[in-house]
Amino acid sequence: MVKVALIGCGGIAKGAHIPGYKNIDNAEVVAVCDILPERMDEAENKLGKTVKKYTDYKELIEKEDIDMVDICTPNYLHADIAIYALEHGVNAFSEKPDTISVERVLDMKRAQEESGKHLMVMRNNxxxxxxxxxxxxxxxxxxxxxxxxxxxxxxxxxxxxxxxxxxxxxxxxxxxxxxxxxxxxxxxxxxxxxxxxxxxxxxxxxxxxxxxxxxxxxxxxxxxxxxxxxxxxxxxxxxxxxxxxxxxxxxxxxxxxxxxxxxxxxxxxxxxxxxxxxxxxxxxxxxxxxxxxxxxxxxxxxxxxxxNIHGENLKHFVNVIENKEKPDFTIDQGVNMIKILDAIYKSAETGKEIIL
Ligand SMILES: NC(=O)c1ccc[n+]([C@@H]2O[C@H](COP(=O)([O-])OP(=O)(O)OC[C@H]3O[C@@H](n4cnc5c(N)ncnc54)[C@H](O)[C@@H]3O)[C@@H](O)[C@H]2O)c1
Missing domain, CATH: 3.30.360.10 (Dihydrodipicolinate Reductase; domain 2)
Structure with a gap:
């Protein structure tokens, strides 16, 4: 059984991730984290079971015996949380976008390679x-x-x-x-x-x-x-x-x-x-x-x-952790993605074509 900590209990966590876990037999959400305690209560209600609650994701990762974090926070936190989890030997799954800069997606790639753990970003479509x-x-x-x-x-x-x-x-x-x-x-x-x-x-x-x-x-x-x-x-x-x-x-x-x-x-x-x-x-x-x-x-x-295409993506990640499926996403695809997005913003700013 893959033990999951859900970090960020807002719209997508409640609307797609929690319903998704209900259809994944080999995963169990054991802890949740949000800076707003009422959001964690809502998540617990939706999960229909008692879970550990933390307002600080670092404390959660340090104290709980978990196999993966599922990151559903605002975009700027995806890299920080994923890297912290990987550095503590925990597999990391993040909502999209991978992160908000090329520098941070390269940091994510480095952390994944150094940890030997799995890192995947939601590609639900x-x-x-x-x-x-x-x-x-x-x-x-x-x-x-x-x-x-x-x-x-x-x-x-x-x-x-x-x-x-x-x-x-x-x-x-x-x-x-x-x-x-x-x-x-x-x-x-x-x-x-x-x-x-x-x-x-x-x-x-x-x-x-x-x-x-x-x-x-x-x-x-x-x-x-x-x-x-x-x-x-x-x-x-x-x-x-x-x-x-x-x-x-x-x-x-x-x-x-x-x-x-x-x-x-x-x-x-x-x-x-x-x-x-x-x-x-x-x-x-x-x-x-x-x-x-x-x-x-x-x-x-x-x-x-x-x-529930989000749930299907989560199911795939859980199966990758259990060596039941080969990863359908690599962080190099995330690097390619963030480089494209970053270059479009640069091109819009400068009025020039950007060579990658
Ligand atoms: N794949 C999809 O179809 C899809 C759809 C919507 C949103 N998303 C992504 O999901 C992520 C969350 O979006 P949302 O719509 O649920 O936003 P939201 O604002 O509803 O939820 C974010 C939650 O994170 C919590 N949070 C903020 N800082 C935190 C911290 N330091 N530690 C723990 N929790 C913290 C907030 O309190 C909030 O409850 C975003 O990255 C977004 O891009 C993906």
Missing amino acids: RYWPSAKELKAMVENGDFGEIYTGRCGWIRRRGIPGKGGWFTTKEMSGGGPLIDLGVHMIDLAVYLMGNPRAVSVSGCTYNKFADSEDKGDSVHSKFGDAVEDGIFDVEDLAIGFIKFENGASLQIEFSWASNIKRETTFVELRGTKLGTKWSNGSYELYDGGKGSTFKNVFKKAGQYSKYK
Whole structure:
């Protein structure tokens, strides 16, 4: 049985991680940590069992006999907690994004290598049944060469906790690019076979920070809004990534923009087949016979039913700790990810393409 300490008992811990553990037979949450005691009480209630409670994660890691920490705190703490756990011989699983700077993700990599323990970051979208099917098709060569793609997560209005930690650069690392970009850039790059990014360009915009509209945050269930708080991150980012194998990826992320509706998508173009994955479902496209387009494959709909993809990712990590599965994520993929995000912010600041 893998003994888990859940660190950070806010929205994602209660909404996805705790329900996830209920479906993992070989893991048990034995301790929780939050700086707000009421959050720990809520987590305990949701777990339906008594757990040890700590307001200081260091004390928890030092005192409790645990096999892994599950980090669900604001972004700027992910690296600190993961490294502290690894240095104390404890496996670390962190919510996304990996961390908020290239320097810290390299520190995480070093700590993982020195400890010999496992370190994994949430990549829940890989765990959609649809994503697994696409990955198997890519590996089978069904797409031919995937040479370009587009991906994004665009929201009409859905700023998480406006004025709180999500919109404060020092704590979040950025806006929708780091918050939502991690999800869809990862899915695209994963399906493309994890090529290394070599150059990046992008633009970021902040048009809703001073908006009077209290509805800007309504469609996000994450983070606590703070009246007159800080909003020094972007609300929209676009960009272009080139990879060492010549492939390219266009990206677009927004927390607020005047579009029809919120959507997530990964479009990939291969020499034999193309796909549009969106909100958990996908379609496949080829050229049809004689260019009549009658032969377009369609496979949408049956995957849209919600599955606890976060729980599936946690289950994988627990199985990796118990040597039942090989890790589907390496921290080098995290390094590649944070380098891409960091370079897009640098490109937006300088107006130049950034070579990685
Ligand atoms: N994978 C996903 O789909 C997904 C979705 C939402 C959020 N997230 C990620 O999960 C993390 C948490 O997001 P959230 O929406 O739950 O935020 P939240 O603000 O609701 O929860 C964060 C919790 O961490 C606690 N905390 C702050 N400092 C702490 C410390 N030093 N020690 C212990 N606890 C501390 C806060 O009190 C709060 O309860 C973020 O990194 C976010 O990016 C991932």
